[in-house]
Amino acid sequence: MRPSPAKRPPVAATPMAFVQAILRAYAAQNKSPSKALEFAQITPSQAKKSNAHITALQMERISSFAMHELDDEVLGCLSRQLPWGTYGMLVRASLTSPTLGVALKRWCRHHGLVTDDIKLSVEELDGKAHIRLRELKDLGAQREFGVLSILRNLYGVACWLIDSRITLEQVQFAFEAPAHQAVYPLMFQGPVQFGHTEASASDHAVSELVMNASYLELPLRRDEAALQRMLETALTLTVLQYRKDRLLLTQVKQALAMHPQDTHSAEDLAPLLNLSPRSLHRQLKEEGTSLQVLKDEVRRERAIELLQRTRKPVKQVAESAGFQNEKSFIRAFKRWTGQTPAAFRDARHRSGKVPM
Structure with missing residues (x-):
């Protein structure tokens, strides 16, 4: 033994x-x-x-x-105390949001009701979501700890709301690098920069978290019961427990759809997603799916779109959807829809949903 x-x-x-x-x-x-x-x-x-x-x-x-x-959830980092329960109230106010984007915008708006020392905002630009913290007042000796804690808390809440790891593409702080800067990458899953400046008429110092804007479209996965459990055991300071990234399914399908004719092995796709092939398979399994299932979904969606919107022959539709030959496409399409591609198109034609 x-x-x-x-x-x-x-x-x-x-x-x-x-x-x-x-x-x-x-x-x-x-x-x-x-x-x-x-x-x-x-x-x-x-x-x-x-x-x-x-x-x-x-x-x-x-x-x-x-x-x-x-009785201060910001631990002296702002000019007024935020009594115990303030952040729980902000989470509850965001909990009924349909998506993470709406939840974060509600959080930022309501945060402005409890302090005017800083301003939080969510802004989208060129496919990126920027969660920004603008310093409206001098935060004094507590500046680093305050900016860090508030953004870290918001990042943790965002991960908790969608029950997912959120990969940060960039983390920028307005203050200069502290002596302990090496700890920052452990708290934020992304490259960290210090001394960030942003040209603006207000000249307010800005720190920000940058992520793929697609995260904002993800639905929330928490309810009141989950909130009560979370509040009973304070939200931990680390979000590393979120191994899976729920944006992964969207990213994989986008990569597959870009070149449907390619074979798309895990070895081909994984580097595009900053993962190893093994990690890709594992995370897809955790989501209850597989690379083959996603391939079939993308092929089916592509085939249906072409049959509905074009007059391409079935053979060309099969090639465009990534099938080696027309026969294998017909078998797969019948398995998906219960109809052959020709019968499917004919039914849509009779209903007026296919171009003449």
């Missing part, structure tokens, strides 16, 4: 600078942070070491404890 493998100790990657930001929030309210430090198992002497690190669990524990004890 093999001995059980030893569990790896949690990695201490969170910089102590974040703890020191929380301690500044305690100082601003003239309160002692001793209970919060004890709860997170951080000694006062450790908290003074700027180059030290703690685990993600320790950071989650001290953050949660401090938010309750200070």
Whole structure:
């Protein structure tokens, strides 16, 4: 009988600078942070070491404890406190949205009702969605921690709402790179840049998260019961538990549709999606589908479109849909629709849905 493998100790990657930001929030309210430090198992002497690190669990524990004890969910990062429950209220106000895009826009609009220190917005440009944080006032010593925390929270909520990993194409912060910049890629799944400037008449500093705009079209997968469970155990500071990306199905089908005649093996497609062939197969399986199923869906949609909108012979439709010959196409089409391509087109012709 093999001995059980030893569990790896949690990695201490969170910089102590974040703890020191929380301690500044305690100082601003003239309160002692001793209970919060004890709860997170951080000694006062450790908290003074700027180059030290703690685990993600320790950071989650001290953050949660401090938010309750200070009754401030932004931990002194804004000019006024946001009482415990504020962000839960924002999630609830977004929960009935039909898509992630609508939910995020509601979140940003409602966030503006609780503070005027910053402005959150969702903007679409050239197929990209930009979640932007504009600094309307001087955030002082809490600037880095505040901007980071607010965007990190919004990113985590977005992933939670659609129950999916969201791949960020770019993460840009207006402030200069801190000494602990190496931790940022662990918190945001995308390339991170610092010292970002944006030309605008207002000259407000802007930090942003950039993603594929198609994420905004994804439907929400949470309800009130899920929200209650999430609120009972505070939203964790990491979203790495979301292994699957629900945008993947759309991206795979788009890639297949661009060149329907190609064979499209996993080895061909995976590099286009920044995945390994094995990861592509695994993630599709987690979504309850496969590459072959998606190929068939794309071929079926292409064939139906051509039969409905063109007068191409069935043989040409078969070739355009990616079939090797007309016979295999007819068999597949009959399996999909219960009709031959000719019968399908004839029925549409009689109903006036096919061009003469």
